[in-house]
Amino acid sequence: MLICLARRLSPSLMRSFPGDPGNYKHHFLLAFLMNDKGYFLFTRQEAPGAxxxxxxxxxRLCMLENPFLSHLEVPLACKQGTETFSVARAGLFGPLGAELAAQLPGRQPKASGESALYIEFGSSLTSETSALCVFTLSQIDNTVEEIRKACYHGDVNKARTEYVHSVHCKLQSRPNSDLDCGADHLPHPIAGLQPILATSVLTHIFPRRITAIAVLTEDNLTIAFLGDRNGHITKVYVQGNEISDDGVMVYGLSSAVSRHMIFDLSWEHFYAMSETQVGKHQVIVPRQ
Known part of the structure; x- marks a missing residue:
């Protein structure tokens, strides 16, 4: 469903932009729905020719709009030690265990089963090492509102209109009603200038590029399966705000793991693919 959503809406999203967004070289990684909002995770150049x-x-945009007037972009980044990574290459919108949720900023989920964005970052599109950061939906939604208000108040240090450089954020005379959706919204894409900076949940930079992420929760813990460029799939336990060091490689494929790893309806098995293989694997793996 998410793949179909991205394929169907990404072209229309691009066509709804004034200017020429094609020059920014967008690369869409993930799309998902929550209530009446659509969310798209992507990378792009900071400016044409960058x-x-x-x-x-x-x-984030309102799915009931046509055209998408409320389109607003929130930059994301991931910090691992002294390094900051700004290029996402894999992502998942998945469940969040209560123990991990309690450590993340923003409005805290009350129990397991809440969802968050898990994103693999690298220093460039082709770098081999990975960092893994988690962003709650409340973080993103709160930042959307901050960016929108900054643009309406003319705060050019926090927000700008994107793709249309003849129009600028400036003090607007706007009603006090909710401007999430509808004709009162400024009819140009708005982008934030300061990223949400999260800290990697990996205890160290992952030595192989992570290409796939699958997550489930068990007894308030968040359990992640990380597929990598070399065909390895590693099961790791997230404890507090970092992944435990006892992650073990549980399965291997002949080439890079495809980014779409999925669980069956029983949550007892998951499916993983490479260029030449499809495998069904057990979720419960004895620790070695």
Whole structure:
């Protein structure tokens, strides 16, 4: 469903932009729905002709609009030690265990079963090492409102209109009603300038590029399966705000793991693919 959503809406999303967004070299990674909002995770160049200077954004828009007037982009980044990574290459909107949720900023989920964005970051599109950060939906939604208000108040240090450089954020005379959706919204895409900076849940930089993420919760814990470029799939336990060091490699494929790993309806098995293989694997794996 998410793949179909991305394929169907991404072209219309691009066509709804004034200017020429194609020059920014968008690369869409993930799309999902929550209530009446659509969310798109993508990377793009900071500006046309910016070379390898890519940034990661999550865009939110109202699905009932036509055209998408409320399009707003929130930049994301991931910190691992002293390094900051800004290029996302894999992502998942998945469940969040209560123990991990209690450690994350924003409105705290009350129990397991809440969802969050799990994003793999690298220093560039092709770098081999990975960092893994988690962003709650409340973080993203709160930042959307901050960016919108900053643009309406003319705060050019926090927000700007994107793709249309003849129009600028400036003090607007706007009603006090909710401007999430509808004709009162400024009819140009808005982008934030300061990223939400999360800290990686990995205890160290992952030595192989993570290409796939699957997550489930068990007894308030968050359990992640990380597929990588070399065909390895590693099961790790997230304890507090970092992944435990006792993650073990549980399965291997012949080439890079496809980004779409999914669980069956019983949550007892998951499916993983490479270029030449499809495998069904057990979720419960003895620790070695």
């Amino acid at each position: 070379g390898e200077r890519y940034r990661t954004y999550v865009a």
